[in-house]
Amino acid sequence: MKVTPAGDCIWEIPPAEKPGMRVPARIYASETLLSQMDQGVFEQVTNVACLPGIVRAALCMPDGHWGYGFPIGGVAAFRVDTGVISPGGIGFDINCGMRVLRTSLTEAEVRPRLRELIDALFSAVPSGVGARGSLRLSATAFRRIMVEGAGWCVSEGYGWREDLDRMEGRGCLPGADPGHVSERAVSRGLQQLGTLGSGNHYLEIQVVPPEGIHEAGLARALGIEGAGQVLVMLHCGSRGFGHQIATDYLRRFAEVMPRYGISVVDRELACAPFRSPEGQAYFGAMTAAANSAFANRQLITHRIREVFSRVLGRDPHALGLSVIYDVCHNTAKVERHRVDGESMELVVHRKGATRAFGPGAPDVPEAYRDIGQPVIIGGSMETGSALLVGTAHAMTETWGSTAHGAGRTMSRAQAKKRVWGERLLQDMEARGILVRAASKSGVAEEAGFAYKDLDAVVDVLHRVDISRKVVSLRPIANVKG
Amino acid sequence: MGRFSVLEEIAVADCALEIEGDSLDDLFETAARALCEVMVDPATVAPTVERSVDLSAGAVDLLFYDWLSELIYLKDRDREVFTESRVRVTRGSPWRLAARLQGGSIDPERTALRADPKAVTFHQFLVEEKGQRWRARVVIDI
Numbered sequence: 001m002k003v004t005p006a007g008d009c010i011w012e013i014p015p016a017e018k019p020g021m022r023v024p025a026r027i028y029a030s031e032t033l034l035s036q037m038d039q040g041v042f043e044q045v046t047n048v049a050c051l052p053g054i055v056r057a058a059l060c061m062p063d064g065h066w067g068y069g070f071p072i073g074g075v076a077a078f079r080v081d082t083g084v085i086s087p088g089g090i091g092f093d094i095n096c097g098m099r100v101l102r103t104s105l106t107e108a109e110v111r112p113r114l115r116e117l118i119d120a121l122f123s124a125v126p127s128g129v130g131a132r133g134s135l136r137l138s139a140t141a142f143r144r145i146m147v148e149g150a151g152w153c154v155s156e157g158y159g160w161r162e163d164l165d166r167m168e169g170r171g172c173l174p175g176a177d178p179g180h181v182s183e184r185a186v187s188r189g190l191q192q193l194g195t196l197g198s199g200n201h202y203l204e205i206q207v208v209p210p211e212g213i214h215e216a217g218l219a220r221a222l223g224i225e226g227a228g229q230v231l232v233m234l235h236c237g238s239r240g241f242g243h244q245i246a247t248d249y250l251r252r253f254a255e256v257m258p259r260y261g262i263s264v265v266d267r268e269l270a271c272a273p274f275r276s277p278e279g280q281a282y283f284g285a286m287t288a289a290a291n292s293a294f295a296n297r298q299l300i301t302h303r304i305r306e307v308f309s310r311v312l313g314r315d316p317h318a319l320g321l322s323v324i325y326d327v328c329h330n331t332a333k334v335e336r337h338r339v340d341g342e343s344m345e346l347v348v349h350r351k352g353a354t355r356a357f358g359p360g361a362p363d364v365p366e367a368y369r370d371i372g373q374p375v376i377i378g379g380s381m382e383t384g385s386a387l388l389v390g391t392a393h394a395m396t397e398t399w400g401s402t403a404h405g406a407g408r409t410m411s412r413a414q415a416k417k418r419v420w421g422e423r424l425l426q427d428m429e430a431r432g433i434l435v436r437a438a439s440k441s442g443v444a445e446e447a448g449f450a451y452k453d454l455d456a457v458v459d460v461l462h463r464v465d466i467s468r469k470v471v472s473l474r475p476i477a478n479v480k481g
Numbered sequence: 482m483g484r485f486s487v488l489e490e491i492a493v494a495d496c497a498l499e500i501e502g503d504s505l506d507d508l509f510e511t512a513a514r515a516l517c518e519v520m521v522d523p524a525t526v527a528p529t530v531e532r533s534v535d536l537s538a539g540a541v542d543l544l545f546y547d548w549l550s551e552l553i554y555l556k557d558r559d560r561e562v563f564t565e566s567r568v569r570v571t572r573g574s575p576w577r578l579a580a581r582l583q584g585g586s587i588d589p590e591r592t593a594l595r596a597d598p599k600a601v602t603f604h605q606f607l608v609e610e611k612g613q614r615w616r617a618r619v620v621i622d623i
Contacts, residue, residue, distance in 0.1 A: 038493065065493050068602045068622065072494070092600040092622045129520050129597040130560040130587030188557045198597030199623045200494070240557035243599040243622075247550060250603070267603035412496060412596070412623065413489040439594040481597060 001042050003027070003034070009062070009460045013046055020050040020265075026057040028398070030460050033062050036409065036452065040066025041073075047266050048076050052273075053083020055339055055346060059398055061353050062460040063407035063452060067091070069268035072352035075401045078274060080334060080345045084262070085279045086271035087253065087286070089349030091330040092246040093197075094286055095293035096237030097168075098327050098354075098376035098404075100387065101301065102223040103308070104320030105230040107207045107476065116311050117205065118434050118477040124303040125203055126195045127481030128438025133194035135299070142190055142292075143178045149291030150326075153298040160322075163298065165365050167326040168355060168373075171294040173333065177284025182248050185285075189241020189292065194299040198439065198481030200405075200446060201236040202381060203300065205477040209384075212472040218389060219471050221371050222324050231473060232304055232321070233385055234297055235378050237330065242289035249282040274347050283332070290331055297326055324387070325365075325374035329354045329404035337399055348399050356390030356402035356467050364390070375467050377458060379406045381435065382428060382448030384474045386458050388467035402467040406454040412445040419444050437480040446480065483511030488618070491605060496596060497620045505541070508608075508615040509548055509568040509578065516552050517584070519621060522593035523564040526585040530561050534582060537575040542608040544576045545617060549601045553621075556598070560587045596623045 006012040009030055015021035025045040027034065041064045048058035048070055055077045064073030069088020078084055110117065126132060137145075145152045150171025153159050164170045196203060210227045213219045224231070238245075253270035256278045257263065262271060272279040301323065305316035312319065332349045339346075357364050357373040364373045372389035379385045383406075394400050421440030424447055428435055437443045461467040483502035491497035498515050502508030517523050534551055538544040548568075555561055563584030571577040587594070599622040608617045 067494075068604050068620075092602075126589075128589070128594045129562075130556065130589070130592070130594070132560060184554065188554055191560075192557065198594075240554075240599075244554065244557075247600045251546075267606070408493045411489050411491075411493050413487045417489075438589070439596070441595050445596075 001046070003042065009463050013042065015049065018046045021046055023049050023054050023057050025049045027060045027064065028460055028464050029062045030456060033452065033456055033460065037064055038066050041071045044069065044071040045074060047269055048074060051078070051084055051086065051269065051271060052262060053078040055079060061403040062457045063403040063405050065407045067351060069266055070349065070351040073403060073407065074351045075349065075353045075398060077337065077346040077348045077399045080274055080347055083274055083347055084271035085274045085283055085332055085347055086269055086349065087246050087250045087282065088268040088270065089351050090286060090332050091351050092243045093237035093330055094242035094246060095290035095328045096330045097293060097297065098329065098378055099234040099297045099301065100324045100376050101232045101304065101321055102324050103230045103232065106228045107230060108228065110205070110230050113311055114434055114477050117307065118436050118479060120307040120311055121203055121304065122436035122479050124307050125300050125479060127479060128198050131195040131481065132191050135193055137190055137193060139186055139190065142186060145292055145295045146178045146181065146288035147176050147291065148172055149294040150298040153295050153302065158302040159298050163301065163323045165367065166323040167294060168328055171298060171326065173287045173290050175284060176288040176291050178288055180281040180285040181245060181288050185241055185244035185248060188244045189239055192239040192241065193296055194303065195239060196300065196479065196481050197236045197239060198442060201481055203479040204233045204381065204475050206231045206233055206385065206473040206475050208471060209474045212474070214469040214471065218371055221368065222374055222387060222470060223322065224471055233376065233378065234300055236296060238289040238293035239296060241292050245285045245289045249285065253278065286332065290328065294326065325376065327354050327376050337395070350401055352404050353401050354404045355400055356394045357400045358390045358392035358395050361395070375402055377403060377405060377454065379454035380448040380451040381446055381475055381478045381480065382433065383454055384472060386454060386469065386473065387471040388458065388461065388469055391465055391468055394466035397464065398466050402461050403457055406451040406457055408450055409452055410450050415447050415450040416441055416444045418449065419447050433475050434477040435480065439481065442480060483507045485511055485515035491620060495620055495623045500617045502615045505570045505615050506568045508617055509545065509570060510566050512545065512549060512617060513552060513563060513566045516549055516598070516621070517562050517564050519596050519598060520556060521562050521587065521595055525591055525593040526562055526564055527591070528564065528583055529585045532582045534580040536578045539575050541576050542606065544570065544578055545608045546601050548578060549619065553598045553600065561585065562587060598623060
C-alpha cells in the first residue's frame with residue numbers, strides 16, 4: 001500500500017489505493033513510528049475511509065496500532081445527515097479515559113508513607129477480574145447515573161462541585177437514553193461502579209521529575225508548581241456496562257446494515273446511519289455508558305481522597321487534591337467544526353484518541369480557555385506519562401484530536417514470555433516504583449518494553465502542532481488490575 | 482479431547498485463541514475452558530456453582546460468539562467463572578445450545594486472577610468444520 005509523505009510527520013494513503021475509499025487516510029507519525037506500525041493499521045484506517053459520510057480523511061495518531069474496525073488511535077468525522085455511527089470507532093470500553101489530580105505534596109513527603117498509600121488504594125479501589133464496587137446501587141440509581149454522569153456522584157457526596165468544572169463535558173455528555181440500554185448491560189455493570197478494571201487500566205501516583213516541566217507558565221495554569229510535586233493519575237472506563245452495550249450494538253448493527261445498503265469489509269466496522277433509529281439508539285446507549293465512566297472515575301477520585309486523607313492525616317482540601325482534568329479517549333460526539341469554510345455538525349469518532357481543543361474553544365473550561373484543553377497521555381507503568389494542551393491547529397488538522405497513549409509494540413503473550421511478573425515487580429521496586437497488582441501475569445503483560453516510546457509519540461504531536469508538551473511525569477507507585 | 486493455544490502474533494493488546502474440538506460439542510466445551518484459563522487459574526476455583534445456559538442463533542459461528550459472550554457476561558454479573566462444561570449443540574434453524582456449567586465464585590483471597598475480558602470480537606473470527614474436527618479462531622478484547 002502506497003504511503004506518501006504529506007508534511008512533517010504526516011503521511012497519506014490516497015483513495016486510489018483501495019477500492020471504496022471515499023477520502024484519503026492520514027497517519028501522524030515520525031518515520032520511525034511509521035515503520036513500527038503493524039500492517040493492520042494501514043488496512044484498518046483505509047477501511048474506515050470507505051465508510052459512508054466520512055469527511056475529509058480517516059486519521060490515525062502516532063500511537064496507532066491495530067484494533068477492531070478502527071485502529072487504536074483512529075479518528076474519523078462523519079456528517080450527521082448522511083454519515084454513520086460505528087461502535088468499532090469507539091471501542092468496547094466506551095469512555096475509557098484518563099483523569100489526573102494534582103496535590104500540594106512532594107515526593108519527599110509521600111515516600112515514607114508510599115507503601116501504606118498504595119496498599120490502601122489497592123484495597124479502596126477494587127481491580128481485576130470479578131471486582132465489585134463498594135456502592136450497592138439500585139437499577140433506578142444506575143439509570144440516573146447514565147443521564148447525570150459524574151454529577152450524580154457529586155450530588156451524593158462523592159466529590160466536590162468544582163470537580164465538574166475540570167472534566168470533558170463537565171462529566172456528563174448530552175443525549176444519554178437509558179431506554180436503549182439492555183437489561184443485560186445494566187445487570188452486568190450494576191455492581192462495578194468504583195472499580196478499576198484490568199489490563200492496561202491503572203491508578204498511579206506520579207511525580208514531576210527535575211527535567212519534567214517543559215512550559216512553566218502552562219504548567220502553573222494546570223496547577224503544577226515544580227519538580228517533585230506529586231500527582232495521581234487514573235486510567236479506566238465504563239466497565240462491563242459499556243462493554244455489554246458495545247457488544248449488543250455490534251451484534252445488532254451487523255443485521256441492520258443491509259437494510260440501509262451498507263456493506264463493510266470488516267464485521268467490526270458494522271455501522272448504521274447516524275440519523276436512523278438504530279444509529280440514534282446506539283448513540284443514546286453509548287452516551288449512557290460514557291456518563292457511567294465519568295461517574296466511575298469520579299467515585300474512584302473520592303476514594304483516592306479518602307485514602308490520602310486517612311494515611312496522611314490531613315483533609316483532602318488541605319492536601320490540594322484537586323482534579324486537573326478528565327478526558328475521554330473512546331467516544332463519538334456531535335461537534336461543530338469548520339469544513340471548507342462552513343460550520344458543520346459532525347459525529348467525531350475517537351478510538352484510543354483524545355480530544356484536544358485549542359485556546360478559545362467554548363467547550364474548554366474557563367480555567368483553561370486561554371491555554372487550551374489539558375490532554376493526558378498515559379505511558380507504561382515503568383516509563384511515565386505526559387500532560388499537554390490542545391492547540392488551535394488541532395481544530396483544523398485533526399478535528400481537535402490527539403493521541404492517547406504510547407501504544408503497544410508486542411502482544412500480551414509475547415510480553416509474558418520475556419519477563420516473569422514477580423521478577424518485574426522486584427525490579428520496579430528496586431527502581432523506586434511500588435506496584436500492587438491483582439494479577440502478576442497482568443503485570444508482565446504491561447511491562448514497559450511492550451509499549452512504544454512515549455517521548456517519540458509526544459514529540460510527533462508537538463511537531464505537528466496538535467498538542468503542546470507541558471509536563472512529563474514519572475511513576476512512583478501503581479495499582480493494577 | 483479438544484485443545485487450544487494462544488496466537489501470539491495476532492491482537493497486540495488482547496488475547497487471540499485457536500481452538501480445536503473432536504466434535505462441535507467438544508469445540509464449545511474447549512472454548513469455555515480456554516476462556517476460563519484466560520481469566521483465572523482454574524485450579525484455584527473451588528467448584529461450588531452449577532448453571533444451565535440455553536442459547537440460539539442463526540448460524541453456528543454466531544452461536545459460538547454468543548456462548549463465549551455469555552461466559553464473559555456471567556463473570557461480571559455474578560462474579561463466577563466456569564472450569565467445566567457439558568455442551569450440546571443442535572444444528573437447525575436456529576442453531577441451539579444447551580449447556581451445563583460447573584465452576585465457582587471469584588474469590589480475591591483464593592482465586593489466582595489473570596486477564597479480565599471485555600468482549601468477544603469479530604476480528605479474524607472463524608468457526609469451521611475440518612474433516613471430522615471443528616476449529617475456531619477468536620480474539621478476546623482484554
